[in-house]
Amino acid sequence: MYVYDEFDRTFLSERVADFRDQVARRLSGELNEEEFKPLRLMNGVYLQLHAYMLRVCIPYGTLSSHQMRALASVARRYDRGYGHFTTRQNIQFNWIKLAELPDAMDELAAAGIHGIQTSGNCIRNTTTDPWAGATPEEIEDPRLYAEVIRQWSTLHPEFTYLPRKFKIAITAAKHDRAAIRVHDIGLRLHRRGAETGFEVIVGGGLGRTPFVGKTIRDFLPKQHLLSYLEAILRVYNSGGRRDNIYKARIKIQVHEVGTEEFARRVEEEWAQIRDGALLLDEAAFDQIRDRFVTPAFEPLDDAPDALAEALKNPDFARWHANSVGPHKVAGHAIVTVSLKPVGKPPGDATAEQMDGIADLADAFAYGEIRVAHEQNLTLPHVRQKDLPELWRRLDALGLATPNVGLISDIIACPGLDYCSLANARSIPLAQRLTERFADPDRIADIGRMHINISGCINACGHHHVGHIGILGVEKKEQEFYQVTLGGKGNHKTKLGELIGPAVSEDEVVDVVERIVDTYLDLRAGPSETFIAAVQRLGLEPFKERAYAAR
Amino acid sequence: MTSPLQQKLKITGPTAITANRLADGVVVWLTPQRTWSEAIADAAIATTSDEVHALLASAQADELEAVGAYPARVAVEDGKARPANLRERIRVDGPTVAFGSAA
Ligand code: HEM
Ligand code: SF4
Numbered sequence: 085m086y087v088y089d090e091f092d093r094t095f096l097s098e099r100v101a102d103f104r105d106q107v108a109r110r111l112s113g114e115l116n117e118e119e120f121k122p123l124r125l126m127n128g129v130y131l132q133l134h135a136y137m138l139r140v141c142i143p144y145g146t147l148s149s150h151q152m153r154a155l156a157s158v159a160r161r162y163d164r165g166y167g168h169f170t171t172r173q174n175i176q177f178n179w180i181k182l183a184e185l186p187d188a189m190d191e192l193a194a195a196g197i198h199g200i201q202t203s204g205n206c207i208r209n210t211t212t213d214p215w216a217g218a219t220p221e222e223i224e225d226p227r228l229y230a231e232v233i234r235q236w237s238t239l240h241p242e243f244t245y246l247p248r249k250f251k252i253a254i255t256a257a258k259h260d261r262a263a264i265r266v267h268d269i270g271l272r273l274h275r276r277g278a279e280t281g282f283e284v285i286v287g288g289g290l291g292r293t294p295f296v297g298k299t300i301r302d303f304l305p306k307q308h309l310l311s312y313l314e315a316i317l318r319v320y321n322s323g324g325r326r327d328n329i330y331k332a333r334i335k336i337q338v339h340e341v342g343t344e345e346f347a348r349r350v351e352e353e354w355a356q357i358r359d360g361a362l363l364l365d366e367a368a369f370d371q372i373r374d375r376f377v378t379p380a381f382e383p384l385d386d387a388p389d390a391l392a393e394a395l396k397n398p399d400f401a402r403w404h405a406n407s408v409g410p411h412k413v414a415g416h417a418i419v420t421v422s423l424k425p426v427g428k429p430p431g432d433a434t435a436e437q438m439d440g441i442a443d444l445a446d447a448f449a450y451g452e453i454r455v456a457h458e459q460n461l462t463l464p465h466v467r468q469k470d471l472p473e474l475w476r477r478l479d480a481l482g483l484a485t486p487n488v489g490l491i492s493d494i495i496a497c498p499g500l501d502y503c504s505l506a507n508a509r510s511i512p513l514a515q516r517l518t519e520r521f522a523d524p525d526r527i528a529d530i531g532r533m534h535i536n537i538s539g540c541i542n543a544c545g546h547h548h549v550g551h552i553g554i555l556g557v558e559k560k561e562q563e564f565y566q567v568t569l570g571g572k573g574n575h576k577t578k579l580g581e582l583i584g585p586a587v588s589e590d591e592v593v594d595v596v597e598r599i600v601d602t603y604l605d606l607r608a609g610p611s612e613t614f615i616a617a618v619q620r621l622g623l624e625p626f627k628e629r630a631y632a633a634r
Numbered sequence: 635m636t637s638p639l640q641q642k643l644k645i646t647g648p649t650a651i652t653a654n655r656l657a658d659g660v661v662v663w664l665t666p667q668r669t670w671s672e673a674i675a676d677a678a679i680a681t682t683s684d685e686v687h688a689l690l691a692s693a694q695a696d697e698l699e700a701v702g703a704y705p706a707r708v709a710v711e712d713g714k715a716r717p718a719n720l721r722e723r724i725r726v727d728g729p730t731v732a733f734g735s736a737a
Contacts, residue, residue: 133725182658
């Protein structure tokens with residue numbers, strides 16, 4: 085955990101006080117809507133279909149049990165008893181009253197959390213691997229650098245009015261769990277000889293015009309991180325398009341000027357500032373590193389007897405197979421908590437579940453919780469001997485669905501049930517799909533599969549990078565869905581391809597099932613995953629069968 | 635449904651003016667008395683472009699009680715407005731999915 089300093093805390097409470105004043109002036113009519121709207125957006129407050137929505141930032145997806153309880157309390161006191169975890173590693177409350185928002189924000193600020201910079205054309209919450217600081221794959225904890233970026237970008241005077249919003253993601257592991265190639269800037273920490281540095285990727289993004297990010301530098305020594313980011317932002321800030329909101333993201337600029345030319349401009353700008361005030365030395369890193377409290381791990385053995393015994397229970401074994409990952413410290417494990425129970429809205433958690441997870445984190449996981457972009461939670465540091473008891477208690481909370489990484493672990497945006505921009509609903513479709521694919525043996529047989537659903541082209545549900553992507557469109561006021569295949573959001577990012585005309589709300593679940601059946605019939609064997617089969621076979625056999633029954 | 639905020643004003647049938655209440659975001663409808671009601675059945679129903687423009691102008695006049703007013707096509711039953719499409723039905727009835735502890 086990172087511990088905020090006095091400056092951060094004072095800043096947060098002043099910011100809430102300002103917002104309280106702004107809300108009062110809006111309600112009294114002193115501020116009009118045009119004046120107020122940018123102020124509320126700056127604090128993460130949106131107006132949805134039937135209420136205000138508060139988006140709360142969870143810096144690099146790390147939460148303490150104490151902060152989780154603060155979220156539960158806000159859900160209970162100011163909302164309708166639940167919250168929605170999103171693909172941006174943050175949480176949204178859907179029903180808070182404007183007049184009560186300052187009180188809710190005060191409670192959150194007391195726990196060190198807020199909605200600042202979750203909206204507006206600024207540098208957003210830097211996202212990272214939910215397994216950061218726990219996975220044996222990483223060379224260093226990437227959150228250190230996420231925090232360096234946060235301190236630099238928060239209220240950076242030059243970058244609060246960018247052409248568009250700006251999102252940075254960072255990973256230090258080979259397996260990309262942070263989707264770095266679909267962010268404005270993606271950073272991959274790696275080593276060259278004794279030196280640590282970053283591969284720098286720019287211009288990725290989803291939405292209306294999706295692009296996979298391009299590498300503009302293979303290796304940037306870490307001490308230059310901020311000057312190089314600053315150079316990229318300057319090139320974007322001066323050359324990005326402000327004339328057209330659909331062309332204002334950096335991805336369009338990179339596409340229009342070309343990767344090489346963009347890289348050249350960045351290097352040119354960087355040459356001016358690389359050895360200036362932004363140069364980072366070890367002392368600067370140490371200062372931030374010191375404020376991260378890492379758990380005092382107990383020395384334990386791998387695969388303890390209690391675990392071996394518990395694995396004889398097939399239900400536990402099934403959950404263990406897809407929810408538990410290896411940890412860098414012997415005797416420990418990383419646990420993914422599925423927020424995708426069959427038939428429920430993906431990513432939702434009730435106040436009771438949030439409190440329950442906080443208690444489990446305290447009892448079994450050194451008090452730490454992460455939010456993953458797949459809309460699940462992670463307990464990053466669990467003692468292996470505690471896994472059976474943790475599983476029993478998660479199950480009692482309705483949080484032990486054994487489907488992590490499988491077909492019913494669906495990502496879905498809020499869609500037309502909440503979002504004023506939607507063309508079609510996402511959540512009910514996700515629910516019907518999880519019901520269709522409810523049998524644990526069948527979904528284990530289908531194996532690794534990501535279905536991602538967005539209710540409109542803004543792509544909050546990341547449909548472009550779903551193995552099966554589903555996009556809601558509208559035809560004559562009816563809900564229709566386009567289906568894409570072959571997308572991937574990992575270290576081999578690829579955008580999915582459309583299989584054909586959109587299908588109606590009635591047909592779409594059957595279409596998905598026919599695609600899955602085609603895979604099961606044609607796969608080279610159980611070890612060939614869906615995505616590998618799509619790559620080998622191409623779209624044709626899937627297309628043919630998907631539309632066959634029409 | 636394409637967001638009405640992105641659509642041009644074109645009147646294709648009975649239309650009511652709707653918005654979100656400033657203080658809590660609740661969906662409200664403009665009544666013939668130019669007040670806001672939570673019940674769509676209370677909505678003033680316009681059928682000509684001029685009527686819609688007049689209602690909209692008064693709805694947008696102060697934005698102190700309600701914000702983001704726009705014209706929504708409605709169905710009419712016994713002289714009262716009802717939602718004419720899924721989007722407005724969700725605004726009136728709430729999400730089509732159970733949520734919170736009801737889920
Ligand atoms: C329901 C209220 C929401 C509203 C009103 C909203 C608004 C928007 C808008 C206007 C865009 C598109 C244009 C742009 O700015 O690039 C967008 C994009 C995006 N939103 Fe949302 N959003 C909502 C919910 C969410 C949720 C729940 C998530 C995460 C699960 C999310 C994550 C994203 C992402 C990742 C993009 C960017 C796609 C890209 O890379 O271009 N949003 N959102
Ligand atoms: S993808 Fe569209 S419908 Fe879904 S949350 Fe984003 S803006 Fe709303």
